[in-house]
Amino acid sequence: MLAAARCVVYRDLLLALRRRGDVAVALLFFVIVASLFPLGIGAEPNLLRSIAPGVIWVAALLSSMLSLGRLFAADYDDGTLEQMLLGAAPLGVVAAAKAFAHWLVAGLPLVAIAPLIALQYDLGAGLWGILALSLLVGTPVLSLLGAVGAALTLGLRGGGVLLSLLVLPLYVPVLIMGAGAVEMAAAGLGGGGQLLVLGAMLVLAAAFAPWAIAAALRISLE
Amino acid sequence: MLAAARCVVYRDLLLALRRRGDVAVALLFFVIVASLFPLGIGAEPNLLRSIAPGVIWVAALLSSMLSLGRLFAADYDDGTLEQMLLGAAPLGVVAAAKAFAHWLVAGLPLVAIAPLIALQYDLGAGLWGILALSLLVGTPVLSLLGAVGAALTLGLRGGGVLLSLLVLPLYVPVLIMGAGAVEMAAAGLGGGGQLLVLGAMLVLAAAFAPWAIAAALRISLE
Amino acid sequence: MLEAADLRCERGGRVLFERLSFRLGAGEFLRVSGANGSGKTSLLRVLCGLLTPSRGSVRWKGEPVAALREEYARQLVYLGHAPAVKGDLTAEENLSIACTLAGVAASRDAVKSALARFALPDDVPVRRLSQGQRRRAALARLALSGGVPLWLLDEPFAALDAEGIERLGALLSGHAEKGGAIVFTTHQDPGFAATRTLELA
């Protein structure tokens, strides 16, 4: 069972590496979105500083959402998903492994690059830590919830929109808590409360989402 | 020749309609991105009003860029693109038709919905017109330039990132002019100059991009 | 070993087959034949549990497969129309990953020799292979699945050249001799006698 999970993670990382870009695409998208704003809005430092946590979190959320479409689609089209369903390990384990691989490719790099973006927006140095921390705890939740949506919309007409329509309401609490933590910290109020809520969300999502994903995959492959 | 162009536009619209969502995906994405920002940034009306033109234009640009990936990819995978290359009409005509269909699906709806978003951000009523106008002239340029990038990155490893990397620098002038027009108008300075520049960009893109797309497609299909 | 009892399958509002029952013992071949769209693929998917029949049930050693789940999955290999092969990975990577997921132990050497058996290069990404070679990359899994009793193969001979057909035929006969059970569909004459044929109308 563990062997299967490790194998799925390894495979997905290998594929992402082969398609080279795929590792970078989420990252690049994140950087691009975050950098476009100053171009569209103008360069007033105070304005930028006050919108920074929101912009950075929205960019992270979008970049995570965009790579969801391909999370199961390629495996569905070429029959690999059928094989996973007929595999030796329970589908929930495979589902968790795939969500984890998605996070490694689409979530973790954002955490690493976030301080750089914070620098662009001239966020105070003390805030880098809390920004990175909020992303570290929040992005796995995005991957897990997103995978549920991706599994539900597999092979459907209008998969793309449907996916955003389904996933977005689920993402909003994460966004509010994540951006809220940074804003609170910026206002000198700590932000630990929001981080705790994020942590609780992560625990809940990690416990239940894999089974929801598995159920959704079974329904979609019927 | 015209029959072929009409047929391509009809086909792409039909496909978008069948996949139902696809018509709505760009639109929904646009609305979602625009609505996420207040959630992340906070609800202060003055702040929101001052970033509105930038946010709306960045959202339009992203939503146009995202649908580019699929502009040629599906046709490439299932062999339809080969057939278009072997078709009776010059490839440039087909390319122009595809870019036009992309705009109809991914650009035009944004123009229509923009006033609603402007309302949410409490932009003054006089600005709706110029916002919609700037989008009307700007989004076709995005579709044309984007199609060149999509054709060049067809079937490449890491197509996704590459596409954004190639397309983004081309998009930035459109973004600056588009958002600039609205900001100028908001400051009571007209914004007609920016619109004229956008118009010139559109004429140039419409004249040259189709042939660039055709050349890129030939190279990618080799 | 495998038993289908009173199966009925409906797709897109049309009944594909009804009151279909058969038993398959160790060492037996079942060839499913029929015109395009007659329901061969659907039958195979029902047999491996990917599709729920609208009536009847499939049993494995007496127990309904719906209840067995992973246990049943470990007893079978299903190769469908879709090759389940990643274009970006090499044939070797594809094969060893497929084996791990299926719970079949496969050493590196075993993988290499399975590929050699199908005359496949092991270091080229599959997307650079020809149609028939891609098909071979999927089939190579069979060479490592000797220990898995039930093989369900959907048009295994498609896209193969004469020599490939021969090799695959030898592999299938070998499996049946060792007591495996095989269900396959084909439009081409496989060139060796199936124990039984099931004709779908």
Place this chain on the structure above:
Amino acid sequence: MLEAADLRCERGGRVLFERLSFRLGAGEFLRVSGANGSGKTSLLRVLCGLLTPSRGSVRWKGEPVAALREEYARQLVYLGHAPAVKGDLTAEENLSIACTLAGVAASRDAVKSALARFALPDDVPVRRLSQGQRRRAALARLALSGGVPLWLLDEPFAALDAEGIERLGALLSGHAEKGGAIVFTTHQDPGFAATRTLELA
């Protein structure tokens, strides 16, 4: 009509064929055969101009096809491994769009009768059809391309049942009799005599 002069094709660093020359006149069949990965598909793509040969040239009525472009394209039908059929559209929509793009006039009735000839339902999205029916949806274009002289077909018989093979065979013979030229590849025995066979090593 079609002439290949001293063709050489290299792919993935390997020379697939060299010094390949032939002429094909009106009413002639050329069957290209060879093992998996021997370069049949590559040859067909060279012939229709999708792949540039590393040496030599292809001529149509004496002129190199590279110079003719759309003019040459209007004279040929190429059906490759990829079916060029959209899963979301019905067979009818697919066919009429393919004809318009190819510059072949096809009335609604002609389209319907072409589909009937391949026993295809015309109002179901192609993704809901079986493998063989999807293949038929691609082949139906041939029934409307009687006026196009050159047909290049890559494994047209794959996935078809016996009756489908027969219908397609009749269509091909009919085209050759009316003076068309056909190049096709196949692993299966087509059941009718090709005028000539080209064996790739």
Place this chain on the structure above:
Amino acid sequence: MKWFWYASPQTFYPLAGRIARWSALGAAVLAVCGLYIGFFVAPTDAQQGEAYRIIFIHVPAAWMSMFIYVVMAVWSALCLALNTRLSGMMAAALAPTGALFTFIALWTGSLWGKPTWGTYWVWDARLTSELILLFLYLGFIALRASIDDPRRADRAAAVLAVVGVVNVPIIYYSVQWWNTLHQGASVSLTRAPSMAATMLTGMLVMALAFWLYAIAVSMVRVRCIIRERGE
């Protein structure tokens, strides 16, 4: 058990018809009473003048929008756990009504916002979360609509409804967690109500009318669904 007897669509069909008829009648009577109290009995508000009367529609609709989602999620959980046909149909029948109430709450709220806050829309936590509730309903409906096979549609949508239910408490408590422009809860079981008794009566009567309306409409809809599927 009587419950399992009614869990089969055929037997539920006539019962649903009877429930629909009586609830429709009740809803009509209560709505007339509620509107009468709201528009003629309740006094004009000292600060807001007549505009505040929107409350008689707005608040019950907002309550219903959340409540219906929870009920829908419960049916969906039943559908997944027991695989009964009726529960999927019930969830499907409730969704459009829930979406309607959400829309009404948003619509009346923003109409009310213009005179009181001076704008149709602010990105306040309560308003935004209500908008998200609308998206949840739309997602549920859209997911069902894009799956052709009704059984598959039921179960896929059920997974979504169950996952989405975590949002409801967030909407409900949003006013407490963030200090917002929007009014906090003024009706609670533990404290004495902070509004005039006639206003409260009017609101409760309207809420009851909406309740019965929701029941009637979803029963009619579930009958349609049963007929559509030829059960």
